[in-house]
Each structure stands twice: as C-alpha cells, then as structure tokens.
Amino acid sequence: MTQNKYPFDGSIVLITGASTGIGRAVATAFLKNGANVVLAARSEDKMKEIVEGYSDDRYLIVPTDVRKRTEVDALVQQTVDRFGKLDVVISNAGVSVAGPIEELTDEDWENMRTTNVDSQVYLARAVVPHLEKSKGSIIATSSVSGLAGDWPHPAYNATKGAISLFVQSLALQLGEKGIRVNAIAPAFTVTEMTKPMMEEGGQELVEKFKSRVPLQRIADAEDVAPAYLFLASPDAQYITGVILPVDGGTIASNGQGNSPREFGN
Secondary structure, X not given: OOOOOOOOOOOEEEEEOOOOHHHHHHHHHHHHOOOEEEEEEOOHHHHHHHOOOOOOOOEEEEXXXXXXXXXXXXXXXXXXXXXXXXXXXXXXXXXXXXXXXXXXXXXXXXXXXXXXXXHHHHHHHHHHHHHHHHOOXXXXXXXXXXXXXXXXXXXXXXXXXXXXXXXXXXXXXXXXXXXXXXXXXXXXXXXXXXXXXXXXXXXXXXXXXXXXXXXXXXXXXXXXXXXXXXXXXXXXXXXXXXXXXXXXXXXXXXXXXXXXXXXXX
C-alpha cells in the first residue's frame, strides 16, 4: 500500500465512512503505520474485520450515521473520552446517485446532500476545538467530480464541488489556529459503491474509463490511501487548502477530443 513508514505512533485518527472502499483502505494504512484509529460507519461488522489482529487499545469502533448531527457530536465526544485527544480527522463518508437532473428524486438528493455535505459541516464544527489543541489536520474526500462536471452526475458533482470549496474556506479560517485542512480528489476507483456500476456496464464501460486515464488502469482504494498518510504527516506541515487529485492523470485532459486508445491505436 505504501513504501514509506510514517510517524503516527500514538496519534489519534478518526475516519468516517471507514467500513468500505477508500475509508477501509485508509483505516488499514493508518493502523499499519502505528496510529490509534477511530472507525465510524453504519456497518459495525465490516469495521470489526478491519481491526482483526490489532490490540483493542489501538482502535475504537463507533457505529455512526454521519447524516445526523447528534451522532457526529457523540462520535467526537467518544473519541476524546477514550483517547484524550484528536490529531487527524478523515472526513470520508460519501454516496453517489447518477442520472439526469429531471430524474433525481427528493430522497436521493437528500441522502447525497446530507451524507456528502452536511456530515462535513457537522464533523468540522465538532472537531475544531480538539484539533486546535493538537495542531492537527482535517482531510476530506472530495473527487475529480468536485473539480469539473460529469455528464450523468449533476447532483453528485454539486455535493463534491461543495466539499472542495468548503475545504479551501476552512483552510483560510483555521490556519491561524494551527489546523491544516486539505482534501483528496480521487478519480473513478474500484470500491463496493462502484462495483455494481462496473458489473452492469461490463468490460465496455471499464474500457471507456481506462481510455481517459493516462496510466491506463482504474484505481484501487489502495492506490489512493497513501495520499492521506502523506497529507496527515509532518512531511506536509506547510500544505493546507489543497485539493489533491489522485487520479492517474485523469484531469490532465481538458475533456476535448479522444484518446488514441478509443480509436484502437
């Protein structure tokens, strides 16, 4: 997953959306690098799988619905009660619903907005006092879909764009408190959330995605996780307000034209 060893021994890292996908890979990466990890998601059983083999003083599992402010506040309080401090917050929970805007249901929009955006606000508000004490950092999961539009995802793009600007604005506010705020912007990544789309679209869809990636492959969650380690580490001590693409070169294209692979060259 990573070729480097980062100095997280004794650090307290809180990760939302920790049960699957990128969140699961990030939680595993921090555990392997010595951190004490608080895992938050709705699936307790999946989080228990991640911590198998680790001493129970290295982790805390908190089943949490991040769409609810009271549960987010309780999550942060349980973290501080258990470990006494908080150093790194990975705000990763997210969902996606594709389709034309005229087909978007109120329920789907409510779920995306509350999961992708409201949860970020609730979590940031709750953790700032603790991160000010530790001079810690927040790392959100945005997306290349928060940097430019996708044809079938107007509502999802809106939520991810909100995350990107929220992170930049927070970085401006919190810098004087010694808190760094950044985001990771993955491109299409193989996760539990995207696998059904890949299965439905078949190899033809996979090839279309690959054709837009200069590195010629779709990312796994383990490709993305090391970027969180770096941004949380002392090596990134002068980096804040950054939306870091981890996308295989996807956004290097301006979107015009076709790649040679689409013509079979």
